[in-house]
Amino acid sequence: MVEITIRNRVKLVRIEQGKYNQGELAKLIGLTRQTMNLIEAQNYNPSIKVCLLISKYLEAPVDHLFWMEE
Template sequence: MKNKLKVLRAEHSYTQEDLAEFIGVSRQTINAIEKGKFDPSLPTAFRISRIFKLPIEAIFTFEET
């Protein structure tokens, strides 16, 4: 799954640690999501979408392999 998390964080001047704290996960989890090594759970994706006030589809894009 591709995502725009890193770009959105930069636009809002959030560090990985900031975003992790806002949504209740570790910084390592944010790093893994950004690098595409880990897909967030649905509740985590919803929390991220609320932080950035965007629909989930605007942040995450599913790509079939």
Template sequence: AKLGLNQAEMGKRVGVSRQTISLIERGDYSPSVTLALKLAQVCGVKVEDIFSYEEDENESKET
């Protein structure tokens, strides 16, 4: 909580529930591009500073 916001406050600022923020923090939910951009804007950082993509080993193999 670098901004001094708890999950409920962050959720309110970006239009989602506290539970959604919790899932994103744990890596159990991938936000939409729009939500990722809103979160980055509220945090005052670039979206790539808080989100990254790592290709799953199974996804990269052609079948």
């Protein structure tokens, strides 16, 4: 079985936009700030639903925010 790692640039895009702090974005999506921190630190793979919501609120394509590495 191939090992796949999910990477993201959520923190980078969020900070570049300056629209939300970590807690605000987490609250909009229905997560805790701690879970959002884990996602941004590459220590938690979010569900597809969470990826789509992050994409919606950051107004960025999912494939710009998340990608796979083998």
